[in-house]
Amino acid sequence: MAFKDLRQFITALEKTGDVVKIKQEVDWDLELGAIGRRAYELSQPAQWFQKIRDYPPEYTIFNGSLGTWRRLSIALGLPPETPIRELYAEYDRREQKPVKPVVVKTGGCKENIRVGDKVDLYQLPTPMLHEGDGGRYLGTWDVVVSKDPETGWSNWGMYRFMIHDKTTLTGYPAPFSHLAMMLSRRYIPKKQPMPIAIAIGCEPLCHMVATAGYGINVDEADYAGALGQAPVELVKCETSDLLVPAHSEIVIEGEIAPDKTAPEGPFGEYPGYRSGQTGGGLLCQVKAITYRTNPIMTVIALGVPPDDSSIAASLTAGLAMKRRLVRHNIPVTDVYVPPEGVTHLIVVGVKKGGADVARQIIEIFTARRAMTSKVIVVDEDVDPFNMAEVLHAFAVKCHPGKGIHVTTFEGRANALTPCYSPEERRKLSGAGVAFDATWPLDWDPNTDVPVKSSFTGTFSKETQEKVIKNWKKYGFK
Numbered sequence: 091m092a093f094k095d096l097r098q099f100i101t102a103l104e105k106t107g108d109v110v111k112i113k114q115e116v117d118w119d120l121e122l123g124a125i126g127r128r129a130y131e132l133s134q135p136a137q138w139f140q141k142i143r144d145y146p147p148e149y150t151i152f153n154g155s156l157g158t159w160r161r162l163s164i165a166l167g168l169p170p171e172t173p174i175r176e177l178y179a180e181y182d183r184r185e186q187k188p189v190k191p192v193v194v195k196t197g198g199c200k201e202n203i204r205v206g207d208k209v210d211l212y213q214l215p216t217p218m219l220h221e222g223d224g225g226r227y228l229g230t231w232d233v234v235v236s237k238d239p240e241t242g243w244s245n246w247g248m249y250r251f252m253i254h255d256k257t258t259l260t261g262y263p264a265p266f267s268h269l270a271m272m273l274s275r276r277y278i279p280k281k282q283p284m285p286i287a288i289a290i291g292c293e294p295l296c297h298m299v300a301t302a303g304y305g306i307n308v309d310e311a312d313y314a315g316a317l318g319q320a321p322v323e324l325v326k327c328e329t330s331d332l333l334v335p336a337h338s339e340i341v342i343e344g345e346i347a348p349d350k351t352a353p354e355g356p357f358g359e360y361p362g363y364r365s366g367q368t369g370g371g372l373l374c375q376v377k378a379i380t381y382r383t384n385p386i387m388t389v390i391a392l393g394v395p396p397d398d399s400s401i402a403a404s405l406t407a408g409l410a411m412k413r414r415l416v417r418h419n420i421p422v423t424d425v426y427v428p429p430e431g432v433t434h435l436i437v438v439g440v441k442k443g444g445a446d447v448a449r450q451i452i453e454i455f456t457a458r459r460a461m462t463s464k465v466i467v468v469d470e471d472v473d474p475f476n477m478a479e480v481l482h483a484f485a486v487k488c489h490p491g492k493g494i495h496v497t498t499f500e501g502r503a504n505a506l507t508p509c510y511s512p513e514e515r516r517k518l519s520g521a522g523v524a525f526d527a528t529w530p531l532d533w534d535p536n537t538d539v540p541v542k543s544s545f546t547g548t549f550s551k552e553t554q555e556k557v558i559k560n561w562k563k564y565g566f567k
């Protein structure tokens with residue numbers, strides 16, 4: 091790994107000026123969330139809060155691990171200014187080589203152990219992040235570990251968890267999440283509680299893979315190893331056989347009840363809006379809390395983009411979507427998920443476009459869990475990573491009558507899509523649309539397709555080369 095733990099990562103951010111150490115006392119009740127939110131919205135550094143109201147100075151909070159492309163580059167051990175296209179390419183290369191984790195005997199997260207009646211969730215400085223949240227969210231930037239008892243598959247997912255009382259949490263792993271699937275397949279039928287562990291304050295790539303949509307039976311830990319190019323060190327829990335990142339700052343060990351729910355939510359969610367109403371969340375009985383001395387709690391003051399969620403998802407969803415299109419033989423060149431579109435909007439570059447390809451792409455994207463609802467398809471003359479070029483192509487090449495392809499579906503829509511009606515959200519019914527910003531295939535390239543009036547579109551190679559050669563002589567930098 092570029093970094094063994096969160097502390098090494100924060101030290102690297104200090105060197106490049108990508109973190110602010112906030113020494114002034116900050117209120118856990120909304121002030122911290124508001125600072126975090128404003129910092130994202132003004133593209134400011136991450137924040138390490140040194141003094142939280144009501145808590146001793148040993149308990150600090152870190153917000154915004156991967157909230158900018160710079161911080162994400164640093165997490166991967168790359169120069170902070172690495173261009174987004176290169177980040178995509180490097181991520182793609184590293185993901186091809188999964189690296190299995192190793193189990194170690196002990197680690198920092200075992201420095202302090204509180205089991206059974208020693209457990210008190212209020213010991214940790216959990217913030218009330220947004221006005222209107224259902225409660226204090228302890229698990230926001232976390233890694234939730236669960237295990238399939240039949241296959242041994244160890245799943246990592248990032249799921250929100252809220253403090254219910256001193257020893258219980260409620261959470262919202264969505265029905266399609268791997269945790270919810272394991273619970274309903276392996277534990278509910280036997281009426282058995284399901285052990286989980288919530289690791290907080292891990293090395294950032296562990297969190298990154300926990301947000302990514304890997305397949306069933308895939309251990310996300312192998313991909314944290316792939317991205318870090320070294321095995322993740324794992325250590326066994328105190329009250330179960332689950333394995334957690336050994337250098338986590340905090341680990342909450344618990345059991346999800348197979349037969350009980352408790353109020354959970356709403357929460358200021360990743361599409362940039364508060365999620366619905368208070369609902370029945372999964373109930374987690376906490377059995378143990380283990381933590382490093384002077385624990386640093388990671389959080390994310392989630393909301394409108396860009397933040398850690400939308401930056402990380404740009405990469406993870408972008409590459410997953412590209413691979414999916416390749417498997418379906420779409421002549422894809424690049425896929426870019428602009429953070430501003432919070433995975434609801436995806437740009438696809440193709441070698442050969444046309445209405446059929448555009449329609450196929452939106453059908454593929456909405457065939458299973460339809461987390462995305464909009465795609466813009468562009469020809470090779472447009473760089474999908476350049477939103478100015480994409481917007482131009484959308485404005486002038488997408489035919490309002492013939493270039494817009496809508497599909498509707500039931501039972502698999504993303505319930506957090508703000509434009510869906512309350513009823514659509516309840517029924518998980520939704521719609522997807524492809525904006526085809528490619529030229530129709532039946533247009534003659536020599537007579538029907540307009541000539542692009544740009545430096546590379548209108549001028550001969552000879553003129554272009556002459557201008558490029560003399561560029562500095564003209565007085566440009």
Ligand SMILES: Cc1cc2nc3c(=O)[nH]c(=O)nc-3n(C[C@H](O)[C@H](O)[C@H](O)COP(=O)(O)O)c2cc1C
Nearest residue numbers: 246247248249250262263264267268301302303399
């Ligand atoms: C900050 C953040 C919070 C998230 N909270 C939840 C959540 O509460 N429930 C959920 O189902 N997914 C949540 N997600 C999305 C999941 O992390 C994502 O779908 C991931 O793929 C889940 O892992 P899994 O595929 O192993 O289920 C969240 C993502 C981020 C970045």
Ligand SMILES: [Mn+2]
Nearest residue numbers: 245246268304
């Ligand atoms: Mn998974």
